[in-house]
Amino acid sequence: MTALRISEIAHGSTEYDATVELRRRWLREPLGLHFTAEELAADARSRHLAAYLADELVGCVVITPIDEQTMRMRQLIVRPDRQGQGVGTALIERAETVAREAACTRMVLHARATAIALYKRLGYRDVGEPFIEVGIPHQAMEKAIAFP
Template sequence: MLTIRTIEYGSCDYHDMVELRDKILRRPLGLTFSPEYLQQEITDVLIGGFEETKIVGCCILSPVDEQTVQLRQMAVDNTLQKTGAGSRILAFAEEQARAGGFSELMMHARREAVPFYVKNGYEVRGEEFTEVNIPHYEMFKRL
C-alpha cells in the first residue's frame, strides 16, 4: 500500500529520495547532483511515496512567488509507473500547495511526461524548450 508524506531535508528518507531521483531522472541523462544543487532544497516541501519503508516515488514543491509553487523532480520507480502511484503523489502535492496558500502549481515537464500531467488536469503554457538537454514544456494548474 502506498503511503504519501512529507520528508525532512537531510533525513535517511531524504537520502533515499535523492537516490531514487538520481536513478530515474539523472543517470539516464548522464547527469549527477551537486552538493550546491541539493542544498537549495533545504526550504522546499519534500514529498515521498512509500511502500512500507521503501521510497517508490517523490516530488518537490519550490515556491516561485506568493501565488505560484513549482513542482520539481517528480519521479516514480519504474516498477510502479502507470499504476496510479504518480497521480496519487501529485494529488498529495496539490493538497500541500493549497494548504500553503498557493493558487497555481507549475512545472517544467519532460515532453514524454506531458500526457500524464494533462490526464491530471494540467495545461501546457508556451512553446517547447530544452532543459537538461531534452525537450520540456511549462505546464500549470490552477488550484
C-alpha cells in the same frame, strides 16, 4: 497492492537521502547529470514528498515556492517497476494539496515530453512552446489549484 502512503519528509533526513538517490538513479544518471552540493543545499527551501508501498520507497516529488501564490513541482519520479499503478497521480495530487494548504493558487512545472499526457489528464495546460532542458524536450505547464 499494499496501501500507498505519501509522507512529507525533512531535508537532510535519511528519508530525504533515499529520495535523492531515487532522483539521481532515474532522473539524473540517464542524462549524465549529477547533483551538485549547491543543488542539494538549495533543496532545503523546498518541500519533499515520498511515496511508500509498505516501507519501500517507490516515488517522490519536490515542490518549491516561487512566490506567495505559486509553487513549482519538480523532480517527480516513480520507480519504473511501479509506474502505471497510480503512484505518480497520488504524488501530484498530494503536492497540490500541500500547495493549497500553503495558500498557493497555482502550480507550475516543466514536464518532460514523456509525462505531458499525465499532467494534461490531471488538468494541467501548456504554457508557451516546447523547449529543451537538460538536453531533452520539455513543456512548461500550469494549473490553477485554489480550493473550489
